[in-house]
Amino acid sequence: MQGNLNSNTENYLTKNSIGVPEYKPKDEFFKEKDFSDKKPSGYKREKVSVNDALEELEDESPLELNDFDDGLTDEEFKFSLERELEKQLSENDSSSEMPNGHFQDALKNALEKEKVENEPKEKETPEDNTDENENENENVNEVLGGATNDETEVVPVEGTLEGELVSADIESLSEQSPQSPEREEYLRLKQEFKQTQKKYLDAVAEDYTTRDHVSKLLGIGRHNMSDSTKEAHDRYLSANRAFYEYSRDSESFRVIAERAERMNRVNHHDAESFSIEPSLVGRHILNTAEKRLKLQTSRLMPERLSQTLGRVSGLIKNHPRIAITAGVVALGVGGAVAGAGAVGLYAGKVGLGFATRYGGSMIANKTLLQNKESKLKEITDQAIGVLGQMDEETLERYEEEILRASNTVQKTKTGIKIASRMAGIGVAGAAFSPEINDFLTDAPDNLPTGDGGAGLGLVPPEAPVNPTDVIPESPVVPEGQSTELPVQEKAPLSEVAKGWVESESMQTPSSVEMEILHDVKEGDTLSKVVFDEVEKRLTAGSASLPDRAMGNGGLMSFMLEKFPEFSNGTDISPTLSPEQWQRLGVSSGNPHMIFYDNDVVNVDAIIKIMEGQPVKEVLDSLPELENASQISESTSMFSGNENNLTLEEAEEFAPKYASDQIIDAPKSFEVSSEPEPVIPLEASPEPEAVPSVESPVSNEVIHDLPTSQESINESSEYGPYETNDVDNASVESAFEDFDNAGYFVGEYYQGMTHTFDGETGLLTLLSDTIKEGLYQRGDLAPPMRLVSGDNDFLGDIDGYLYQGLLELSGGVASSDYVFFPEGTVLNPEDWEVFGITSDNPMKPNAGDEFEVGKFLEFMLGGNNEVLLNNE
Amino acid sequence: MSEDTSEITLGDLLGVEKIPEDQRDAFLARVGNLLIDSSVARLLVSLDDGQVNKLEMYLENVSPEDDVFAYLLRTYPDFQPIVEKEIAALHFEASEIFGS
Structure with missing residues (x-):
């Protein structure tokens, strides 16, 4: 397909000496086709090309253009053009027919203008010239000849009022001149395409009346069609393909694309190139499918359905x-098409079910579009309100507005690209998306080499990012990720970092948007910062790591292999000394302890070490550390410390933090020095003994939660529970070891409470809150462990939430523990910490003030420290 | 480059990467809507009356902000296979026409 063509040339279609269509420059064309000696014979034939009309349009002032366009905006006009093109392509008669509406008006306007200008000449033109008229016909045929299916020449024809416009369509031309073989073939194929399409749809309709199992007939697919319908379908596909291939290989597409692009530029001066692909796909694929669906739903489905x-x-x-997201996932397109890397990565991930890819894409896409969604909604609200009683024209008008809004959204998406490239993956406000993480660790196997990630769309080759499109206030830039290139002029830098910026950033090609230095933000952990950057480079093909780092989970393992000090282990041999970590920007010298608004970590150097460069060589290449002492005097906070401890306060906990910050283990869990267990331990459950209620979200049977520790232990109502032999220390350890990579909960949830009304259940509230965070707010992300491997939290949120509540009740088989370390059970006192006083936590009492944020931290983030705070 | 056409995505076949950004959303939405509508139609006729009643009840009470499509995907186990079959069918059709 030849959609994006350079339309700067003023070429006119003609035929060469052997009848093959060719384009000639405007001047050359008119020189050869000098009509000055032609003599009209009873009617006037003026040649006004589309290009002339467009030139005339370009001369119009914006106001005049608006008037000219019947008040349509640029976007509306453009959308109209698309529709016209598609319609033009789809019409049964010649595609050389003049499009209706504005485009035709434009030509009419241009022609009338030219007519006025030429009027004196016309008066001088001899009246009688039959022979010349024949020549004129030849000229017309030449202009329209060959494959000039859509090159419209507007001519007043004989028998019409002077100046009246008609289209020089194929029928009129055929009366005046013989068809070229190319054109005849084109028309034959087109006619066959239309006929077979009609027969196919008729056969589909016939199927409906003769076959009972309607469920097998609905949809796009052809399975379960009757044999006759399959035959009709085959013929249709064959004719469709032949017509498409002929059209594709002819000049017609190029002509249409050129014309459309010119018109687009007239009305949308800063527009990108215009593509005819949507029209082609519409004609050859979507139109038929849409017609078939309409047929199916209107004729076959019961009215109620x-x-x-x-x-x-x-x-x-x-x-x-x-x-849009469904389309992205269905098409399996990359980030370049999806507009944001993460969306495309999700959409294109092989091996995942549609639901997971869709859910992941929505998460990645959600915040991206959040601001603009309200505008889209306003428009669609109007459309929805009157849908069904709206005629097609009005509906299209709404669609135009939706498209316009979508284009606005697109600008946001364009802006986000920079953030996406910087962040690698995390466009949703979440720290990063676990599933993308999985994918990225597999990415090198799937990536085309040498394209800088373009294959995955991180750097769309056809749509260079315009930095001016970045919307500064965009909320979608992941916290802790800069939208700027490594020269972080806006960020406060330590003296050490400034030296790096001055030296390193100058060496960084602007085209490689890798992060050299990372200005630590609140919420960062060093392991995550490094992990994210490595992922990004792997995606871009600019990191050199061994194969074992590429597989699922391999990158994390490789990081730990190269930097054992990232682990929580105590008997490890760190790769770098505290002094060396300081050289890399970790002011504390402890990789588990980084300070936001203070530390600027040289992630590039860390990655170089990961890639195998000698530590000494890497460190020697760095500027000298001169003012390290200033760092410790900073008043900055611990990175990731959600309690806003001062530096001094935080340092008191340094030994604790030193073992908690890495690989996203629960951050503040070890702050507690209390030896008392915070989670009562329970026995192996017997879920079948748990009383049941119907799930509000499915037909599953839900077991009521045990109401208390005592009841769990003693009440036969919930079945006998054996004493769990897991000691307190082991549970605490299990919490420590919980891998919460990818987990993110925004500030919105901190301190969030909900007062129950006695009607709403706990599961419903949690479900609604989490879904809102995932799909609407985009400020909540589950940990990787819940969406990878055997777990698919996104595919069944309600089911997983229920599973988690079962775990807390002890009503779950030990092998099924997903959210919590085995044996974790809450007693009534624990539930009261979360504000629930009911004997049955699933059904809180009216007035119970539930600590939503705290519970989410506990359930999704595995932070059991929240249970210590019974305020 | 592998000759295995299964590696060619529907997006490849339809030439989506050639579509400028400012046209792309509308195109993606058109494909998405077709896919969703055809899939939902098939789902609906596969449901029994009770399930339809339940769905209608959900639709009565659904929040305007809810993602109904995601709800269908997570509520009806058969829906995802339907969607994937519709995609496969569209892929087949596109391959037959644009696959040369």
Whole structure:
């Protein structure tokens, strides 16, 4: 397909000596086609090309253009053009027919203008010239000849009022001149395409009336069609393909694309190139599928189901991002197409089910579109409200507005690209998305080499990012990730870092948007900072790591192998000494302890060491550390410390933090020096003995939670529970070792409470809150362990939440523990910490003030320290 | 480059990468809507009356902000296979026409 063509040339279509269509420059064309000696014979034929009309349009002032466009905005006009093109391509008759509406108006306007200008000449033109008229016809045929299917020449034809415009369509031309073989073939193929399409749809309709199992007939697919319908489908596909290939290989697509692009530029001066691909896909694929679906739903589905479908469609159209994301996932396109790397990465991940890819893409996409979604919604609200009684034209008008809003969104997405490239993956405000993490560790196997990640769309080759498109206030830049290149002029830098910036950033090609220095932000952990940067470089093909680092989970293991001090282990041999870590920007000398708004870590140097460069060589290449002492005097906070401890306070806990910050173990858990267990330990459950209620979200049977520690232990109502032999220390250890990589909960949830009304259940509240965070707010992400391996939290949030509550009740088989270390059970006192006084936590009492944020930290983040705070 | 056409995505076949960004969203939405509508249609006719009643109840009470499509995916185990079959069908059709 030839969609994006350079339309700067003023070429006119003609035929060469052997009848093959070719383009000639405007001047040359008119020189050869000098009509000055032509004599009209009873009618006037003026040659006004599309290009002339467009030139005339370009001369118009914006106001005049608006008037000219019947008040349509640029975007509306552009959308109209797309529709016109598609319509033009889809019409049964010649595609050389003039498009209706604005485009035709433009030509009409241009022609009338030219007519006025040429009027004196016309008066001088001899009246009688039959022979010349024949020549004129030849000229017209030449202009339209060959494959000039869509090169429209507007001519007043004989028998019409002077100046009246008609299109020089194929029928009129055929009366005046013989068809070229190319054109005849084109028309034949097109006619065959249309005929087979109609027969296919008729056969589909016939199937509906003769076959009972309607469920097998709905949808795009052809399975379970009747044999006759399959035959019709085969013929349709064959004709469709032949027509497409002929068109593709002819000049017609190029002509249409050129014209469309010119028109687009007239109305949208800063527009990118215009593509005809959507129109082609529409004609050859989507139109038929849409017609078939319409046929199916209108003729086959019971009215009730049809109405239900309409309601579902309406609700989905309420959020254009849903359809867009579904489209992205269905097409399996990369980030370049998806507009954001993470979306594309999710969409293209092989081996995942659609639901997971969709869920992941929505998470990645959600915050991206959040700000603009309200605008989209406003527009779609209007459309939804009157859907069904709206004529097609009005509906298209709404669609135009939606498209315009989508284009606005697109600008946000463009801006996000920079952030995406900087962050590698995390566009959703979440620290990073676990599933993307999985993918990225596999990425090198899937990446085309040498394209700088373009294959995955991180750097769209066809759409260079314009830095001016970045929306500074965009909320989607992951916290802790800069949208700037390594020269972090805006960020406060330590003296050491400044030296690095001056030396290193100058060596960094601007095209390689790797982070050399990382200005530590609140919430960062060093391991995550390094991990993210390595992922990004792997995606871009700019990191050199051994194969064992590429597999699932391999990168994390490799990091620990290269830097054992990243682990929580006590008997390890660190790769770097505290002094060396200081050289790399970790002011404390302890990689588990970094300070935000103070430390600027040289991640590039760390990665070089990971890649195998000798430590000494790497460190020697760094500027001298001169003012390290200033660092410890900083008033900055511990990175990731959510309690806003001062530096001094934090340092008191340094030994504790030294074992908690890495690999996203629960951050503050070890702050507690209390020997008392915070989680009562329970026995192996017998879930079948747990009383059941119906799940609000499915037909599953849900077991009520045991109401207390005592009841768990003693009440036969919940079955006998054996004493758990897991001691307190082991549970605490299990919490420490919990891998919460990827877990993120935004500030919004800190301190969040909910007062129950006695009606709403705990599961419902949690489900709603988490889904809102995942899909609407974009400020919540589950840990990787819940969305990788055998777990698919995103695919069944309600089910997993229920599982988690079962775990807390002890009503779960030990092998099924997902959220918590085995044996973790809450007693009534624990539930009261979260504000629930009910005997049955699943059904809180009215007035119970539930500590939502605290519970999320506990359940998703594995932070059992929250249980210590019973305020 | 492998000759295995299974590696060619639907997006490859449809030439999505050639579409400028400012046209792309509308195109993706069109494909997405077609996919969703056709899949939901198939799902609906596979449900029994009770399930339809339950779905309608959900639709009555659904929040305007809810992602109905995601709800269907997580609520009806058969829906994901339906969606994937619809994608496969679209892929087949595109391969037949654009796959040369």
